[in-house]
Amino acid sequence: MADRNGFFDLSKTALTRRTALKGLAAGAGLAVAPGFVRYAQAQSSAPIKIGFQSHRTGIGAAYGRWYEKTTAAAVKAINAAGGINGRQVEVIIEDDGTDPGRGAEVVGKFATQHKTDIVFGTLFSHVVIGSAPAAGEAKIPYFVVSEGHHVASTKLNRYVFQPGITDVKSQIQAMAPWIAGNVGKKVTMIFPDFAFGYDHRDYLPPALKAQGADVIAQIAIPPTESSFTKYFPQIPAETEVLYHVMVGPAVLTFVKELGEFYGSNRPQLFGFIDSLEATDINSPGLEFLDGSHFWEGSPRYAQPDDSAAQKAYRAAVGIDDNGAAVGDPKDVSTAAHMFGCWETLYVVKKAMEDAGYKGPEDRAKLVEATEALTEFAEGPEHPQGPKTFNGKIHQCFGIQNISKVEGGKLKVVHKTKIEDGLYEAEGDYTTQAL
Amino acid sequence: MAFGPHLLLAALEGLVTSAVLALTALGLSLVFGVMRVVNVAHGEFFMLGAVLAWAITTAIGGHPALGFLAALVIAPLIVGAIALVAEQLVLRRLNYNPEATIVATIGMLYIIQQLALTFYGPEARPVEPPFSYRILLPWFGYSGYKLSVIAASALLLVATWLVLTRTKIGLVMRATQYDSETAQAFGIPVDRVYGGVFALGAMLAAVAAVLIVPISQAHYLMGQDPLLLSFIVVIIGGLGSLRGTVVAAVLIGLSDGIISMFFSPTLAKIIATLLVAMVLVFRPQGLFGTASR
Numbered sequence: 001m002a003d004r005n006g007f008f009d010l011s012k013t014a015l016t017r018r019t020a021l022k023g024l025a026a027g028a029g030l031a032v033a034p035g036f037v038r039y040a041q042a043q044s045s046a047p048i049k050i051g052f053q054s055h056r057t058g059i060g061a062a063y064g065r066w067y068e069k070t071t072a073a074a075v076k077a078i079n080a081a082g083g084i085n086g087r088q089v090e091v092i093i094e095d096d097g098t099d100p101g102r103g104a105e106v107v108g109k110f111a112t113q114h115k116t117d118i119v120f121g122t123l124f125s126h127v128v129i130g131s132a133p134a135a136g137e138a139k140i141p142y143f144v145v146s147e148g149h150h151v152a153s154t155k156l157n158r159y160v161f162q163p164g165i166t167d168v169k170s171q172i173q174a175m176a177p178w179i180a181g182n183v184g185k186k187v188t189m190i191f192p193d194f195a196f197g198y199d200h201r202d203y204l205p206p207a208l209k210a211q212g213a214d215v216i217a218q219i220a221i222p223p224t225e226s227s228f229t230k231y232f233p234q235i236p237a238e239t240e241v242l243y244h245v246m247v248g249p250a251v252l253t254f255v256k257e258l259g260e261f262y263g264s265n266r267p268q269l270f271g272f273i274d275s276l277e278a279t280d281i282n283s284p285g286l287e288f289l290d291g292s293h294f295w296e297g298s299p300r301y302a303q304p305d306d307s308a309a310q311k312a313y314r315a316a317v318g319i320d321d322n323g324a325a326v327g328d329p330k331d332v333s334t335a336a337h338m339f340g341c342w343e344t345l346y347v348v349k350k351a352m353e354d355a356g357y358k359g360p361e362d363r364a365k366l367v368e369a370t371e372a373l374t375e376f377a378e379g380p381e382h383p384q385g386p387k388t389f390n391g392k393i394h395q396c397f398g399i400q401n402i403s404k405v406e407g408g409k410l411k412v413v414h415k416t417k418i419e420d421g422l423y424e425a426e427g428d429y430t431t432q433a434l
Numbered sequence: 435m436a437f438g439p440h441l442l443l444a445a446l447e448g449l450v451t452s453a454v455l456a457l458t459a460l461g462l463s464l465v466f467g468v469m470r471v472v473n474v475a476h477g478e479f480f481m482l483g484a485v486l487a488w489a490i491t492t493a494i495g496g497h498p499a500l501g502f503l504a505a506l507v508i509a510p511l512i513v514g515a516i517a518l519v520a521e522q523l524v525l526r527r528l529n530y531n532p533e534a535t536i537v538a539t540i541g542m543l544y545i546i547q548q549l550a551l552t553f554y555g556p557e558a559r560p561v562e563p564p565f566s567y568r569i570l571l572p573w574f575g576y577s578g579y580k581l582s583v584i585a586a587s588a589l590l591l592v593a594t595w596l597v598l599t600r601t602k603i604g605l606v607m608r609a610t611q612y613d614s615e616t617a618q619a620f621g622i623p624v625d626r627v628y629g630g631v632f633a634l635g636a637m638l639a640a641v642a643a644v645l646i647v648p649i650s651q652a653h654y655l656m657g658q659d660p661l662l663l664s665f666i667v668v669i670i671g672g673l674g675s676l677r678g679t680v681v682a683a684v685l686i687g688l689s690d691g692i693i694s695m696f697f698s699p700t701l702a703k704i705i706a707t708l709l710v711a712m713v714l715v716f717r718p719q720g721l722f723g724t725a726s727r
Contacts, residue, residue, distance in 0.1 A: 059655070061556025222699055226650045226659065230447045230695040232574070233440050252560050253650045260568055260577040284498075284562040 046359075047090035048083070048352070050075075050345075051110030051119045053131065058098030059223070059247075060124045062278035063334050067121055067145065068093065070338040073316045074345040084349045085357060092116055100130025107131045111138035117360060118348060121341060122146055125195040132156040139434070141366055143348060145340035147171075147274075147297070149199045152395035154427025158434060161370055161394045164344030165297060165337065166387075168199040170421035173207045174400050175295060178414050180211035183268045183293060184240025187213060190231070191245045193220040200245050200272075221246065228254045232261045245272040252279060252286070259288030269293065273300070273403075273410075277334040280324075282408045289405045293413070296401040298384045299323075300335040301409045313342060313383035322409070339384045346381035347373065347389075347396075364434040370394075371430055388418055392428040397421050439573035440695065448691020449684075450580050450649075453587035454642045456683035458660045459667035460594060461638030463679045466668065468611040468631045471525060471535045475542035476639055477661030478550075482513050483640025484652035485550055488559045499564035502648070509644050510637040517636030521629050530628065543657075550654040563648035583645045590641060591680060598676065607631060666706050670713050672723020682721065 052071060055064030075089050083089055092114050096103040103122065110116045111134075118141045122128050125148035132150075135142035136157035143161045144151065149169040151162040179187070187208060191197035197220060205215040219234050228250075235242065246254050254275070258266070269292035281289070281300075299306075300323030302314065317338070318326045325331035347370070355362060355369035371391035378386040387398040397418050403410040462476045486509035491501030520542055528534040567578030598604035609617040610627045618624045639660070643652075650656070667686050671678030686706055693702040713720060 057551060057556065061551075062558075065556065224659070225699065226656070227447065227451070229576075230444060230691060230699075233443060233695065250558065250650060250653075252558060256649075257577075260575050263568060263570065263575045278557060283560050285560065285566075 045087070047088040048085075048357075049114065049116040050089060050091050050348070051107075051114055051116035052091050052093045052121045053096050053103060053106050053110070053119055053127075054093050054121060055098040055123060055127070056093070056095035058096075060098035060127075063123050063337065064095075064098075066278065066334040066338045067123065067341050069333075070317050070341040071121060071345065073318070074342040077316055078345065078349060084352050089345075096122070096127055096131075098124050098127060100126050103127040103131035104134040107134040107140070107142065108138065111135075111140045115360065116140070117357070117363070118143060118366070120144075120344065120348070123337065125150055125199075128160070129156070129195055132160045135159045139363060140360075141363055141370070143344050145337065145344050147337065147340075148196050149203070150195060152390075152393045152426070154393055154425075154429055158367060158394075158429045158432040161347075163347040163370065163373070163376075163387075163389055163394070163396045164342075165340035165396070166398045166400065166421060167395055168196070169203045169423060170395075170397055171295060171400050172200065172203045173423060174416035174421035175402060176204070176207035176213075177211050177420070178402055178416070179241065179243075179270055180208055180213035182414075183270050185213040186236075186238055186240040187215045187243050188217040188219070188235050188239040188241070188267075189215055189243045189245075190219045190221060190235075192223045192247055194223050196247065196274075197245060200243075204243065215243075223247065226250045226253065227257070229257045229261060232258065235267075239267045241268045241270055242266075243270050244275060246275045251275045252283060255288060256285035259285060262288075271295070273297075273336045277336060278332050280330065280332050281405060281410065292405050294403050294405070294410060296336040296403050296410065296412070298335055298337075298339040299401050299403060299410065299412050300333070301403075301411070303412050307378065307383070309378065309380045309383040312380055313339065317342070343376070343382050343384060343387075347376065367434060386418065388422075390425060392430055393425050394429055436573070439571070441692070442571075443574060443576070444692040444695040445688065446576060446580070446691075447695070448688035449584050450687075451690055452684045452687025453584045454646045455660070455663055455667055455687050456591055456680050457587055457642035457645075458639045459664040459671070459679050459683050460591065460676065461635035461642075462664045463668045463671070463673060463676065464638070465632055465635035466673045467675070468607055469525075469530055469628050470532055471530055471632070472532070472539070473632075473635065474536060474539040474661070475520075475546060476539075476635070476664060477657030477659075478543050478546035479513050479517060479636035479657075480639040480643045480660045481550060481652075481654060481657035482516065482546060483509050483643030484561075484647040484656060485554050485654070486512055486640070487644040487647045488561050488652040489554075491561050498562035502561070502564040502644075505561070506641070506644050510640040513640035514633040514637040518629050518633040521632040525632065526625065526628070547654060547657070554652075554654060556654065558651040558653040560651045561647045577649070579648060583649070586645055587642070590638075594638070595676060603630075663706075666710050668720075669710050670721060672720025675720060675722040678720055678722025 054068055055061055071091060075091055079088050094106045094109060096106045107119050110119050119135055120143045122144045123146050125146055128144045128146045129150050136159050141159050145164050147165050147168055149167045150156055151160050152167045191200045201218055208215060217236050219231055221231055271294050273294045273296045302321035319333045320326050323333050323335045351366055351370040355365040357366050373389045376382045376387040385399045387396045389396045400416040401412045402414040404413045458480055462473060465471055465473045487505040490505040490508055494501040494504055524538050525535055528538055563579040569576045569578050606622050606627055609622055610624055614624050667682045668679060671682030690702045
């Protein structure tokens with residue numbers, strides 16, 4: 001296109017009144033356009049933007065909803081107390097459909113379009129693994145609340161952190177002695193056929209072996225399966241403990257069919273509450289679980305020895321003593337995991353304050369400040385319990401609860417110690433370039 | 435577990451799958467056979483049936499059998515009504531053009547699915563079975579309700595067959611399927627037949643869903659698997675052939691049950707898909723279909 005008006009002609013210095021007006025109008029238009037940094041002249045007053053990668057649809061949708069509620073409650077509390085570095089926190093939510101491909105797109109969208117300071121909040125392990133490279137590429141810190149071992153395995157990258165919830169390898173190691181000592185020594189595992197299940201498949205056998213117990217069979221079930229009876233004949237007859245970690249919408253069927261298959265003559269059951277998060281433990285067909293044991297990150301039911309911080313946290317998020325939404329007893333929360341959102345946001349706050357974080361140009365500083373953290377004391381910011389943090393593997397370690405189903409409630413019967421779950425680091429993220 | 439009981443369990447599981455699949459696929463096959471419309475939203479009518487079953491049983495309360503029976507009657511009727519409206523609003527306006535209706539039903543799929551997500555939510559919700567009798571075999575226990583699903587499905591299939599072959603409605607449908615223009619010339623209200631067939635197809639899917647929902651909960655994404663399997667069944671059995679659909683459903687259901695129990699569920703899916711490819715190559719009209727004129 002010819003430059004007829006000499007618009008791009010640098011030699012032409014005289015600025016006509018019309019051109020000046022045009023320029024002004026264009027500038028004003030840009031300033032009111034969405035996404036424009038309106039606070040450019042006053043950096044300190046702009047909100048800190050947190051991109052929340054939420055499982056709003058897809059198989060993780062029940063988790064996504066409660067992760068959003070917990071996040072909203074934590075952000076409200078943080079903002080009421082003055083925000084982060086004196087700036088308010090704003091959460092921008094994008095749905096990833098619980099899908100790894102879309103997860104990566106969402107991370108890209110946060111980095112380039114919304115220009116958020118960090119990305120946060122992912123649960124499902126395959127989405128985390130799918131999204132992590134995008135976060136590393138965009139050099140945007142990615143704080144997940146996923147429970148999987150993939151962050152701590154150091155196979156992701158330096159921008160991925162899991163400071164709010166203990167990983168599966170540590171959970172299993174901490175609980176194995178109790179399982180071997182109190183439930184049984186011949187264990188059959190049933191797990192979903194993807195990353196989260198593989199963590200269990202890989203780390204339970206050695207952890208039990210160390211306690212003199214054995215995994216005698218491992219049954220992998222595709223995550224989209226809707227009927228399970230056909231897998232049960234693979235469970236060896238001598239099984240003492242059935243260890244189950246199913247996820248997804250079909251888990252109720254899983255338990256019901258297990259009940260039909262075994263009746264009252266069943267092996268002991270030990271499961272991860274992941275199977276029944278957001279599900280009423282008193283649903284028809286679940287009577288079968290009475291007397292069985294579950295891992296819980298944070299107890300769903302209020303316990304007699306709950307700390308003041310735990311009580312305040314439950315009230316802030318809006319769950320009653322049964323772990324259901326206040327006012328709607330049928331709306332059961334994902335209590336065992338969602339505390340991780342609350343705690344992660346407080347870790348982000350701490351790290352941003354330590355780093356003197358001002359904006360996206362300080363993301364590398366934020367990474368280093370997070371890596372420098374070592375301990376989180378139990379309290380209003382960490383209501384689930386005390387934690388230690390290993391900056392080399394970007395993973396925190398906390399206590400685990402083992403709960404028994406009794407009279408239609410989950411009662412905590414054993415709490416592990418932080419030391420029970422510590423393991424040798426498999427690598428070191430801090431050696432990677434920023 | 436010994437081989438005999440293992441096989442028995444596999445066969446039972448396969449039959450339950452077949453029973454539900456036969457009803458769902460029959461609906462798809464009927465719609466294609468009479469209207470030449472490939473209804474991609476068929477699985478969502480299935481899902482709607484299950485979701486409505488949950489809503490109805492929750493609203494009624496009392497003994498689970500009461501709510502379930504009400505759901506068995508009311509849910510398909512509501513789904514049928516929705517399908518009828520969709521047919522009038524969308525498919526009729528496209529003059530049942532094969533390509534356009536595929537795209538339109540894909541749109542319907544997403545609309546129904548997202549409405550379910552908005553109003554019903556993302557949770558999987560259970561429906562209590564009308565009775566929970568556990569049949570105790572020497573080797574394992576089995577749900578009495580599952581066996582009743584097989585029986586109920588067989589009854590419904592026979593009823594559908596009777597309607598199609600022994601009643602005037604069935605005659606009109608078959609006439610429309612055979613040659614819709616001639617049927618119209620003979621005074622058959624083809625438009626109304628199309629509406630009725632589309633609703634009936636959706637109702638068959640909804641009934642299947644109500645039957646299965648006490649076994650696997652209602653969830654807004656539950657329509658995807660039945661849709662895929664129905665297509666497999668309908669292609670193998672021959673589009674528009676009732677007998678072929680039922681035979682293929684039993685074949686696919688049983689092989690799925692047995693192969694996935696003795697080998698792996700993935701292998702079962704591979705074999706089913708391979709079978710579809712084979713049928714398409716060597717007998718494009720399906721096992722029981724008639725070659726297009």
